[in-house]
Amino acid sequence: xxxxxxxxxxxxxxxxxxxxxxxxxxxxxxxxxxxxxxxxxxxxxxxxxxxxxxxxxxxxxxxxxxxxxxxxxxxxxxxxxxxxxxxxxxxxxxxxxxxxxxxxxxxxxxxxxxxxxxxxxxxxxxxxxxx
Amino acid sequence: xxxxxxxxxxxxxxxxxxxxxxxxxxxxxxxxxxxxxxxxxxxxxxxxxxxxxxxxxxxxxxxxxxxxxxxxxxxxxxxxxxxxxxxxxxxxxxxxxxxxxxxxxxxxxxxxxxxxxxxxxxxxxxxxxxxxxxxxxxxxxxxxxxxxxxxxxxxxxxxxxxxxxxxxxxxxxxxxxxxxxxxxxxxxxxxxxxxxxxxxxxxxxxxxxxxxxxxxxxxxxxxxxxxxxxxxxxxxxxxxxxxxxxxxxxxxxxxxxxxxxxxxxxxxxxxxxxxxxxxxxxxxxxxxxxxxxxxxxxxxxxxxxxxxxxxxxxxxxxxxxxxxxxxxxxxxxxxxxx
Ligand code: B12
Ligand SMILES: Nc1nc2c(ncn2[C@@H]2O[C@H](COP(=O)(O)OP(=O)(O)OP(=O)(O)O)[C@@H](O)[C@H]2O)c(=O)[nH]1
Ligand SMILES: [Mg+2]
Numbered sequence: 001x002x003x004x005x006x007x008x009x010x011x012x013x014x015x016x017x018x019x020x021x022x023x024x025x026x027x028x029x030x031x032x033x034x035x036x037x038x039x040x041x042x043x044x045x046x047x048x049x050x051x052x053x054x055x056x057x058x059x060x061x062x063x064x065x066x067x068x069x070x071x072x073x074x075x076x077x078x079x080x081x082x083x084x085x086x087x088x089x090x091x092x093x094x095x096x097x098x099x100x101x102x103x104x105x106x107x108x109x110x111x112x113x114x115x116x117x118x119x120x121x122x123x124x125x126x127x128x129x130x131x
Numbered sequence: 132x133x134x135x136x137x138x139x140x141x142x143x144x145x146x147x148x149x150x151x152x153x154x155x156x157x158x159x160x161x162x163x164x165x166x167x168x169x170x171x172x173x174x175x176x177x178x179x180x181x182x183x184x185x186x187x188x189x190x191x192x193x194x195x196x197x198x199x200x201x202x203x204x205x206x207x208x209x210x211x212x213x214x215x216x217x218x219x220x221x222x223x224x225x226x227x228x229x230x231x232x233x234x235x236x237x238x239x240x241x242x243x244x245x246x247x248x249x250x251x252x253x254x255x256x257x258x259x260x261x262x263x264x265x266x267x268x269x270x271x272x273x274x275x276x277x278x279x280x281x282x283x284x285x286x287x288x289x290x291x292x293x294x295x296x297x298x299x300x301x302x303x304x305x306x307x308x309x310x311x312x313x314x315x316x317x318x319x320x321x322x323x324x325x326x327x328x329x330x331x332x333x334x335x336x337x338x339x340x341x342x343x344x345x346x347x348x349x350x351x352x353x354x355x356x357x358x359x360x361x362x363x364x365x366x367x368x369x370x371x372x373x374x375x376x377x378x379x380x381x382x383x384x385x386x387x388x389x390x391x392x393x394x395x396x397x398x399x400x401x402x403x404x405x406x407x408x409x410x411x412x413x414x415x416x417x418x419x420x421x422x423x424x425x426x427x428x429x430x431x432x433x434x435x436x437x438x439x440x441x442x443x444x445x446x447x448x449x450x451x452x453x454x455x456x457x458x459x460x461x462x463x464x465x466x467x468x469x
Contacts, residue, residue: 004157005221005246030222035246040229047235051228054242056149084146 006130008059011039011048013076016066021093025061028119029126045072049079052088059126065094074107089129093117136161137168140268145241148268152243155264156257166260172267174409177396179272180287182253183297185279188323190230191379192297192388193274197234199389200272207239209265212276213255216246227276241270252286253277259290288316289412292405293395295319295388298337300329314340317372319391325376325384337374370398433459
């Protein structure tokens, strides 16, 4: 039996065009041996949940620098659950003010990362969450 | 008795389908069992391979084609998009979905990205198994986008009934640059990015290649007999790959591509090649499975020491590998004489 690969969807929900962070993280995860499905910009929560389902990913990584995370993230978590993908771990990166973090964690977001976050930490945390 | 996963897939459950694909990709026992259960349900889909150099617009074309199939005849469409794994880390960034945004929210479409996982051709080892799963799950059209490099054409042409080779202007497109052997496998030639300068040049290059390529070998391949006709009529069973110009970003020429694919399918059926390809493909699958099973059985029945002894003899050049096989298979007397 082949070794199980960690499959990660890296998506950019909403309308902002900041895609550097998403691409940096996608590449870092690839270099850590993961299979990363990159969806590109301007994804609706519905599109992200659908891609997560078809790709049967273990992790959904959202990159949001627009400030709309409190609207987008809960909706995506909700859709994943509605689709029966409640085991999928959700990670968020981008610009998330400290005061929003507790609520995001409460709704089941596994990890949150801001500017300058180390990709090594992200990789470590994803691996940890897969255990 | 089919198990739950298989039954859910046959019933159209998309989550079950996605999970089964993962099981099969990882070659798990559950995945293997499900593949066997699904096999009787296969053989209905039209498999379309899409290959061509990186960046020629394969994904964009697949996006448009799938949209077209949904709009015109509501066919269920599966897309398998293969991208390379890094040979160093085993990881991959699979980016074909970026160009397939238009297909989201469409219940009749299922897109799955696949890393090549060390496979050298343009497909992953389990790509063929994926096509069988989609076929069994009722997807009438299964499109496979290959890694745009290496020996991808040959692999996908063996798997698919119809192979589309995508070219684009501006890729050093003279006759020499267009990969040799492409006419052997292309059933439809697409010149994408027809909005770009240089299309005429690419088209001219392809046409002269087509003209140069003597039709006789193709006739032989399709027909089992040599023919001397230079411009045979369609009903004589010779398929000459049509050249279609497209702009995959806006859909120009897509209906024509779909039409060429349909005509090719018709040609395969009328000429009997659909059935003979199917037979050839399943025949070699059977052969490979048999080989594996026989080898496994052989190793179950032989004593390890006896086998190692034989390896030693081969290493000492006392026996050739071929002779060793003979001895191993019938316990032949030559063993004593060496
Ligand atoms: C570069 C940049 C741009 C570039 C973007 C280029 C591109 N293609 O990405 C350009 C110039 C186009 C741009 C435009 C704008 N920008 Co700007 N931009 C920045 C800037 C300076 C850096 C962003 C960046 O690329 N960082 C480098 C990457 C590697 O870091 P990162 O994205 O943060 O990613 C890291 C982590 O967040 C995390 N991460 C990120 N994604 C993911 C995903 C996952 C799954 C995980 C686990 C982790 C993770 O890991 C990464 C590695 O450490 C930031 C300020 C800042 N310091 O963040 C402003 C900033 C994001 N921009 C901002 C704004 C307002 C804009 C504009 C609206 C400005 C305007 N008025 O026109 C436009 C909007 C454009 C658009 N279409 O959306 C604001 C956003 C404010 C907010 N959210 O409240 C910021 C914060 C600046 C500010 N302080 O005001 N911008
Ligand atoms: N001008 C123009 N650009 C196109 C056309 N089709 C695709 N593109 C662009 O070409 C680039 C590559 O397109 P893809 O569809 O990703 O090509 P691909 O062959 O799938 O690429 P790989 O999978 O990376 O090998 C993208 O920027 C597309 O927008 C076209 O007909 N005209
Ligand atoms: Mg592609």
